[in-house]
Amino acid sequence: MAQTQYFPLLLIALCSISECVQRQYHFINEEKEWAEAQRYCREKYTDLATVDNMNDMIQLNKSVNVNVNDGVWIGLQGTNDSNWHWSSGDPVFFVNWASGQPAGSNNCTVMTNGKWFVGSCSNTWTFICKMSGGLVFVNQTMNWRDAQSYCRQNHIDLVSVRNQNESQQLEKFINDSHKFGSEVWIGLFSDPWQWSDKSNSSFRYWNAEKAKAPDDKHCGVVEMSNQGQWSDYLCSVRWQLPFVCHEDKLIVVQQNLSWSEALRYCRQNHVDLVSVKSVEMQYKVMNVVKLASTEAVWLGLRHSCALGIWFWVSGETVCYQYWAPGNGTSEEDCEPTVRSGAVQSGGNQTWISRPETDQLNFICTNY
Structure with a gap:
């Protein structure tokens, strides 16, 4: 039995606990090579399926309503370059590498004495899971992928570190657990895979016994006969498989309005301008805003000069916030025009206040 220790964290309060960010998945029971499946999904829906988290994985599995022998294509494609990701899907905004790190690629990250080092994912160390409300130190040695599976089955995921404050909290937690100087796995990993829709989703659900080829000739497959875990097949040659498309609920409109x-455009053609009422929706916006052709993109965020408040067009006041420094104050200059909210399409993709007459791309929602 693994020994655990717990540590409370301050969590971001969300205005709406009912909001759930999900893609809509469509199973296509036609056998095609990966590129043909990609072309089909882009013509009929948004793209080949992207998976952001375990909840998405469950919904994707449910969409496959027939028996499938070999598996189904999803939108994961190998490349010849590796990038760093958090297992939980959090964006990589902060790193705390030791001097000379990271060294190597296609590896996992171990933390010792507050600094991060690249380690072979097959090495075995203790690890730290993220749970609802805090952290769990698991005093049991596993390789990185087994540690990831343990955290997902028993808690939420391997711990991620989003800023300097969280890094200091994590170091203190390790020291308080009397494990100073010991190596522990955290959730940062590097791999050569990318999603067809260019999403930055870092969620992976590999079958630990299957190879993950680090090149551009392999694509991702969900093995329905193996609890929906993933394997990699050659994208072409003899592999023709059914596949799953996804349909996004957020649409970047590349018109300058x-x-x-x-x-008006969003309400006539979709549902509304997007309201970002939770960190989950902010991540979703981050995934799609990179498609914009302007440096900022309109959100459904408006300032009331009469009341001195910001509010969403969906009717709620602003609780969850992701403003850039100096933006989003209650005392906005309403002359010569009212201010509205936009998200930056580059950098940390924070929110900024802009005159409503600016001509920008915008994000519509189908929620």
């Missing part, structure tokens, strides 16, 4: 014109 004022805020009021963008609002």
Whole structure:
């Protein structure tokens, strides 16, 4: 039995606990090579399926409503370059590498004395899981992928570190657990895979016994006969498989309109300008805003000069916030025009206040 120790964390309060960010999945029971399946999904829906988290994985599995022998294509494609990701899907905004690190590629990250080092994913160390409300130190040695599976089955995921404050909290937690100087796995890993829709999703659900080829000739497959875990097949040659497409609920419109014109467009053609009421929706916006052709993109965020508050067009006041420094104050300059909210398409993709007459791309929602 693994020994655990717990540590409370301050969590971001969300305005709406009912909001759930999900893609809609469509199973296509036609056998095609990966590139043909990709072309089909882009014509009929948004793209080949992207998976952000375990909840998405469950919904994707449910969409496959027939028996499948070999598996189904999803939108994961190998490349010849590796990038760093958090197992939990959090964006990589902060790193705390030791001097000379990271060294190597296609590896996992171990933390010791507050610094991060690249380690072979097959090495065995103790590890730290993220749980609802805190952290769990698991005093049991496993390789990185087994540690990831343990955390996902028993808690949430391997721990991720989003900023300097969380890094200091994690170091203190390890020291308080009397494990100073010991090596522990954290959730940062490097791999050569990318999603067809260019999403930055770092969720992976590999079958630990299957190879993960680090080149551009292999694509991802969900093995329905193996609890929906993933394997990699050659994208072409003899592999023709059914596949799963996804349909996004957020749409980046690459037209340059004022805020009021963008609002009218979204309400006439979709549902509304997007409201970002949770960190989960912010991540979703981060995934799609990179498709924009302007440096900022309109959100459904509006300032009331009469009340001195910001509010969403869906009717809620702003609780969850992701403003850039100096933006989003209650005392906005309402002359010569009212201010509205936009998200930056580059950098940390934070929110900024802009005159409503600015001509920007915008994000519509189908929620």
